[in-house]
Amino acid sequence: MKISHSFDSGAIEVLSLDNPEDIRLRLRADNAAEFRQWFHFRVQGAAGRSLRMVFENASAAAYPDGWPEYRCVASYDRRNWFRVAATRYEDGQLIVEHTPEHGSVYYAYFEPYSYERHLDLVGWAETSPFAHVDSVGSTIEGRELDRIVVGREAPAHRPVWIIARQHPGETMAEWFIEGLLERLLDAADPVARRIRERAVLYIVPNMNPDGAIHGNLRTNAAGRNLNREWRTPDEQASPEVFHVRNAMEATGCELFLDIHGDEALPYVFFSTAEEVPGFTAESAARQARLVAALSAASPDFQTEHGYKPGRFGEELLTLASKWVAHRFGCVSLTLEMPFKDNANMPDGRTGWSSARSKRLGAAMLNAILAHLEGN
Amino acid sequence: MKISHSFDSGAIEVLSLDNPEDIRLRLRADNAAEFRQWFHFRVQGAAGRSLRMVFENASAAAYPDGWPEYRCVASYDRRNWFRVAATRYEDGQLIVEHTPEHGSVYYAYFEPYSYERHLDLVGWAETSPFAHVDSVGSTIEGRELDRIVVGREAPAHRPVWIIARQHPGETMAEWFIEGLLERLLDAADPVARRIRERAVLYIVPNMNPDGAIHGNLRTNAAGRNLNREWRTPDEQASPEVFHVRNAMEATGCELFLDIHGDEALPYVFFSTAEEVPGFTAESAARQARLVAALSAASPDFQTEHGYKPGRFGEELLTLASKWVAHRFGCVSLTLEMPFKDNANMPDGRTGWSSARSKRLGAAMLNAILAHLEGN
Amino acid sequence: MKISHSFDSGAIEVLSLDNPEDIRLRLRADNAAEFRQWFHFRVQGAAGRSLRMVFENASAAAYPDGWPEYRCVASYDRRNWFRVAATRYEDGQLIVEHTPEHGSVYYAYFEPYSYERHLDLVGWAETSPFAHVDSVGSTIEGRELDRIVVGREAPAHRPVWIIARQHPGETMAEWFIEGLLERLLDAADPVARRIRERAVLYIVPNMNPDGAIHGNLRTNAAGRNLNREWRTPDEQASPEVFHVRNAMEATGCELFLDIHGDEALPYVFFSTAEEVPGFTAESAARQARLVAALSAASPDFQTEHGYKPGRFGEELLTLASKWVAHRFGCVSLTLEMPFKDNANMPDGRTGWSSARSKRLGAAMLNAILAHLEGN
Amino acid sequence: MKISHSFDSGAIEVLSLDNPEDIRLRLRADNAAEFRQWFHFRVQGAAGRSLRMVFENASAAAYPDGWPEYRCVASYDRRNWFRVAATRYEDGQLIVEHTPEHGSVYYAYFEPYSYERHLDLVGWAETSPFAHVDSVGSTIEGRELDRIVVGREAPAHRPVWIIARQHPGETMAEWFIEGLLERLLDAADPVARRIRERAVLYIVPNMNPDGAIHGNLRTNAAGRNLNREWRTPDEQASPEVFHVRNAMEATGCELFLDIHGDEALPYVFFSTAEEVPGFTAESAARQARLVAALSAASPDFQTEHGYKPGRFGEELLTLASKWVAHRFGCVSLTLEMPFKDNANMPDGRTGWSSARSKRLGAAMLNAILAHLEGN
Numbered sequence A, B, C, D: 001m002k003i004s005h006s007f008d009s010g011a012i013e014v015l016s017l018d019n020p021e022d023i024r025l026r027l028r029a030d031n032a033a034e035f036r037q038w039f040h041f042r043v044q045g046a047a048g049r050s051l052r053m054v055f056e057n058a059s060a061a062a063y064p065d066g067w068p069e070y071r072c073v074a075s076y077d078r079r080n081w082f083r084v085a086a087t088r089y090e091d092g093q094l095i096v097e098h099t100p101e102h103g104s105v106y107y108a109y110f111e112p113y114s115y116e117r118h119l120d121l122v123g124w125a126e127t128s129p130f131a132h133v134d135s136v137g138s139t140i141e142g143r144e145l146d147r148i149v150v151g152r153e154a155p156a157h158r159p160v161w162i163i164a165r166q167h168p169g170e171t172m173a174e175w176f177i178e179g180l181l182e183r184l185l186d187a188a189d190p191v192a193r194r195i196r197e198r199a200v201l202y203i204v205p206n207m208n209p210d211g212a213i214h215g216n217l218r219t220n221a222a223g224r225n226l227n228r229e230w231r232t233p234d235e236q237a238s239p240e241v242f243h244v245r246n247a248m249e250a251t252g253c254e255l256f257l258d259i260h261g262d263e264a265l266p267y268v269f270f271s272t273a274e275e276v277p278g279f280t281a282e283s284a285a286r287q288a289r290l291v292a293a294l295s296a297a298s299p300d301f302q303t304e305h306g307y308k309p310g311r312f313g314e315e316l317l318t319l320a321s322k323w324v325a326h327r328f329g330c331v332s333l334t335l336e337m338p339f340k341d342n343a344n345m346p347d348g349r350t351g352w353s354s355a356r357s358k359r360l361g362a363a364m365l366n367a368i369l370a371h372l373e374g375n
């Protein structure tokens, strides 16, 4: 039996593999920071054997609240992922019990989204008649910050920015983008067509490709949490934000969506902009319209559960959507999807999943169109 | 050069093929009635030749108003269909000018939907965990009236009926059903999931398979316009309505949608139930909610253009959606899609199309859910 | 519970449906001849019920030897077909016992190949850069005899003719053509490329579309067994042969393959040309080379089992491949595939199948190339 | 305009990007050795601009003979690759002139095959009923040496080993494996079925995943040319060979194929085992049978052009197929495919390609079966 993790977003520390019924693991920290929660590894040679995997340092994860009710995802072929029912959080340890049906099985915190798939997504968009691709800048490790531009730049076309995966372990964010793009580039979809007529969309499917490949949870290659860098991005340490912020200054921004996953809450929700200085009644009305439209478009979305006011304290304007709301005075939201499941519509087999993230991305277009047609 | 039409829904009369630049054609009548407008035929041996096809009796079509602004659809491979720009209605004749790129080309009034595809659709639904199939009865020529039942029959599950293609030449209606079903049977779509939890859907994708195979525009094998048979269906002459009406009596009906195409109007619209005796303010409110939800879900849908009040006169309660509104007091609507294009969102290449019909079918689920959650 | 057959190639007579455990059926004769063996029907309303279907007149089938060891094919979705193990021939009756898992199930003599699929195949070939399509003539019922021409007509390009499905119930013959064509039109396959450089192929995927739609076993709409018409085809009664024979005279023929199914023998084999007058040692050598190449390319093919000499008696030169051998002095063969299984490589789940027929069609290209390179 | 290469197998050095018409590049060396020839990079921001890229140190490549007649491969979407006609070798420099149609374009020495695709291939095989996967050992950087085992281990089942991509830049070798596997795991293919009945196949699709990810041409992470390590593999420096050799000792070997690409020769050929000490007349006969069978199965393969005798000199038994021939006395061959094109069947658009490599892999099964049935 062996465990490997030398692949895109692979992350685990193996303490002991001696006993299949007591495999001792540790969550690995981000490559340059102390955040830890993401894991992704492959077990070989255990077909038909009853495995018990103990993540000893689960309580030291960035979000220990992420473990209760959480179930590990697993796959044999890397395409079909399912939840491992026998996952539990006990005495500060995460314990996963599973008997693999095949000799090679992958376990992960959530369904991975590799950089190769990212480049395939971008390449596919590039050849669409409705989009083109450019690079907003380079990451610390020399990867491109791919930006997919949909629609034509024209005076009447309003600038919409959508970014995802500032936190690289939140892979559901890029699955969301994939679903959104597949609909947005559909020649026959009327919502997509109307949006393409009224807006130009700047979409950054992966704000943090370095961190994603490293299997980081929250930070880039320099250990920076990008979603705390928006007030004063550093060209060296957080170039991802530095360059995207500059690009936004160049185009302006009339709607901003920042796509995330939340470790703890089993719901899909927005983190909204009420606390941002300068948020007006008109801001509230515009924000409410988009929120209502998403509610109508997707029952997976809800507004009852979400972050408590004051959660971000002093850091508020260092967050992307808050900074943008403040800077551009536009509707600016952070979308959060669960790592666990949507407790309002639970799915025992998959929990929250890549497929559901993609459907939500597609549904978001209805909300974007409602926004564009509202003013 | 030759023209053939001995295939599913093939229909044309060839008067003269002597001169490729003056091909003389006639629209063929339904097999047992005098309606004519549908055509579907194949031309062979004309690659690279400039064809001019004249439909001499276009003014005798059921809806001569269908010809202005109409453009013929064409395909080489029967999968990719495009509009022939040089289509015009002149002096009571429909004239189509086209230079085929290949030796075999199909022309049709609209993208066909064959009985084989119908059976494949039904077979696919049959193997879904969310659906099963039964037969409501048999047609005059011994075909089954396939009914796809989605969701479980349970006291709390409200009965929704959706029927399509009473008028067999309105193939967009079955494309619509295909799009609706693909979404409705999706395990990950939250709108579909919610609907499956709250309703049981009885879907008849093709009310008139006999007429469809014959290439009829409006009638069944006995020459009956099924959408004028709902008050007094005849077991012999209009068994399709007879059996479906009985099945509705057995299940009850809490929402009814009848899917159609309209030859003349270049818009997607509902024919609503205001004129039905017994239509109340509450009926109006419920109807309005569904209409508003579809407006929000699909920009291809609109409410400005539609039928004039009084259009159906004495026949009103012989129409499916009117009869159902009257009998069950539920929201009951006829959806009309264009044969031409949606003038609000024209597409020069395809006009209104199978793909757009499918997207509309998918969007209808949002409206159905709004209806189910409204009461 | 009900049985229907009003669809492409549907064929059965229902004597009694009263008792699911004793359903009484009869094989239906061809539309204008007394041959019977093909069946294809749909049972509805029998999910989970144990069915026993008795074909009372099985002993009156064209080939009663076809029943021992035969197993009925079945499908729920018309794409995935499987064999019904509990099929037996007893006291002159064919008995099929099956408990369907779904409410709609199809049973057939072999996996059907519909005219719609035929037109799709032809349409797909039409848009290949390596092929074009024309019509050799029309059938009695006005269908086109589609001919797919692969490769360019040029002096150095040798004319190869491949025809299939003279006997319409032998659907494996058109599946074979589909497999052959998919490889032959592949831009990357070197065998296909070499063939396209050296030959022009005239492929008639379905010699008998009228009979196929009728669900006939052996004859066209006029009741003629086309494979007994080659010496003196009749323009009215066997136009399919009449026109193809004329077309062969126009192009010449340097290799001829006629694709069939055999009801009785559980093997893939050729009916060869030794008995044809004028068959020389050189003919034998050329024939042997192609046969050896097919043996090497496909283990499903064998040469041990086949027809006894003298089988066709006086009729010999009325058969396609014999007449062609005689007329053109070229390698000319009839390929036979089993309705049952290949006893040398049995597959309990599928028996002989569409998939295996397609693989054999692909493998035949190796044999064709060996032939072309041999001289 | 910018150039990036921070992705799987990315490799280039950029000297100057100032002038699109005179972009100065250098081939990068393997990560721990001085071999260089592979390149793979992305150009952004050059849509519609006429690029001239000069690889200044092309003459210092491992195989300068690889450049005459070579044409660079390019792609916009990473799926469809084409050759850049305006590629030439001049004064020791490789010059590529191209005007990209899109804003993002990839150039490479040959169509890449990523580690992600590798893991997907292995995952797909894992879930086949005919195969399972294990790890033979780990690479220097902790990747698994995936071995796909096809067929059952049984006394009568002969052990066949197929390895690929010892030289990581020879991506055509893994495309070959993909084509071979797709056919080998096909339930309906008779050649695959016969092989699975008679042999157990041990397939290592990528012997050198570390080198592959690094974008190396010839060596592993420690700079070792694995195909010179077979006599005395080093557990630390060439664990890939060390472990596979041990695994072969455990299973025995009755047929060995090592899949490669050749930079210089524009042909598909075998490097055979005549020079191996102990090669007998019987060895020659068995080898000749397999070679003949491949000739029959694939016109892309030929025996006229190949390596000169004595090419490997003293190193002979350090090469995989030579060492295996010597050790196991079995048929043991190195297959070479071109980086350029097959001069016998040139394709102006693609040259030698992934698709053609896959077809060759599929055709190899005929040769393997001929081998298995020969003794």
Ligand SMILES: [Ca+2]
Residues within 6 Å of the ligand: A167, A170, A260, A261, A262
């Ligand atoms: Ca986050």
Ligand SMILES: [Ca+2]
Residues within 6 Å of the ligand: B167, B170, B260, B261, B262
């Ligand atoms: Ca209508």
Ligand SMILES: [Ca+2]
Residues within 6 Å of the ligand: C167, C170, C260, C261, C262
């Ligand atoms: Ca036959």
Ligand SMILES: [Ca+2]
Residues within 6 Å of the ligand: D167, D170, D260, D261, D262
């Ligand atoms: Ca090599």
